Amino acid sequence: MKTLKEIQEYITHTIQQLNWNKAPRGLYEPIEYTLEGGGKRVRPALLLLTANIYDANLEEATAAAMAVEIFHNFTLLHDDVMDKSDTRRGRKTVHIKWNENTAILSGDQMMIEAYSQIAKLSADKLKKVLPLFNKMATEICEGQQYDVDFETQDDVTIPEYTEMIRLKTAVLLATALKIGALLGNADETEAQALYDFGINIGLAFQIKDDYLDVYGDEKTFGKPIGGDILCGKKTYMWLSAWKNATEEERRELMSWLHNQEAIPNEKIQAVRNIYTKVGASRECEVAMEEYHQKAVAELDKIDTNGDKTQELRNLAEKLMGRNK
């Protein structure tokens, strides 16, 4: 099992083997539903790819990979309640299909299930991995809180936004990579390089997500275009546009932001035109490319020829090129 494709098949198979067929059904059925909902399984793949590089024990790496995937899906479940999102991956969210209390409690249990996977590690690995996992979990909650705070904060800067998405999104990718490395007893420098690769690819990935919401193709993006514009989310695109806009252009942006009666497609088109005009699209492309380059530079610390990290490099390309 060396290639990304083999690893992804292995992950799908392993998730299917998790047994949720137990009582009480009201607790476990929503967990099963959430985990079978698909998604790209990027985080466990990153973990297993690095575990592979350092010849980690497969059983331990699998448990840790399941832990990060279950934890990730737990955060989506509770975020969907907080954001009142009705759909996720084309299906009803848990609080819509069941109810809010179910989403809260089954989400709690998913977090415990993640820790139950971590508990399978041997004593010395556990002692190293658990604090990392906890730090990541805390940072994701902090990121989510900043995301909530930013909704009602009018002076959010791009560095503040970048820190928020680092916590909310990038840290989980980074930690998955570092755990894989530690399970294979990688030295601290390489483990840290992999962590930093994860942070930078995570930032690039999230900024790309903000970009594709404006300029993407619905078919390949996987969700409707313009969602962020319609709900007035302060994305990288918005913050960049706001920073670069003239007084006149800011007034224009604001009037679209508060225009609830606009025809959705007209609103999206108009805001997109401003984004392009003021150079937000260009700034966003540059930022993505910079973080992508920084990510690759971290891998170059481990090998420049890709002997060890080729599959990670491939995955990074794939993540960044998903609109092609």
Place this chain on the structure above:
Amino acid sequence: MKTLKEIQEYITHTIQQLNWNKAPRGLYEPIEYTLEGGGKRVRPALLLLTANIYDANLEEATAAAMAVEIFHNFTLLHDDVMDKSDTRRGRKTVHIKWNENTAILSGDQMMIEAYSQIAKLSADKLKKVLPLFNKMATEICEGQQYDVDFETQDDVTIPEYTEMIRLKTAVLLATALKIGALLGNADETEAQALYDFGINIGLAFQIKDDYLDVYGDEKTFGKPIGGDILCGKKTYMWLSAWKNATEEERRELMSWLHNQEAIPNEKIQAVRNIYTKVGASRECEVAMEEYHQKAVAELDKIDTNGDKTQELRNLAEKLMGRNK
């Protein structure tokens, strides 16, 4: 630090030392608020008492004691959202003082904080304690789910109810005791006896809580009498009464249950009279006493003279006699 009183002072002091003065405030302030809300700190006291008996490392025992106390308060926080409770320990609940999303996210972070305390244990202790902690956490979620299920289930039996409160309440006391013992390298028989002591005292304690809701004194009970009767909760008292009632008495119970216009005190008085008449109070007293005796019998396996377990015996008496 040997007596219960000294241990309780130590716990209060240690909880005050936990540092929540960090950003983002929206995440950590509700955690600080929840943990300074008081409560009897029974669970960390049980853990520290057994840690004391077996001369466990104080630093490790303290971390584990904080973990169980933080976890307990996390469950209360999320339960209050699910139950839509407005007050807890005489103060506004978090979802009332802030909002539901805050209660969800700060609650999630509290669970992570509990695991961060557990992560302080040495590798070999961590490997033993984490699976226990996870099992307890899972069982509490299962207990909560059964509690929810029972609300809409008309044929709940006393054994089913007992299993629910074992999971939701007793397992946390039992696990606190067992962790304290394991941290001191107690042998498996004694650790198990302490666990079973915790289960039985937990059951006795919860049944007593159901009993005091009907027959207690508001001043010493700490919350208004009759709350369970007014919200139609299927407590041990209700289930016992239902089991023992004649057809006529069942009709009477049902008509009170569905009577939303009754004057609260009249409703409480009427249901109390039926409980007494059909022998539910007596059955409840017998059950409490039986579980209390079983609990003490578990301690007798460790010592019959109380050389080692005297403070635990005292705490059990105190828990059972809190209406005096």
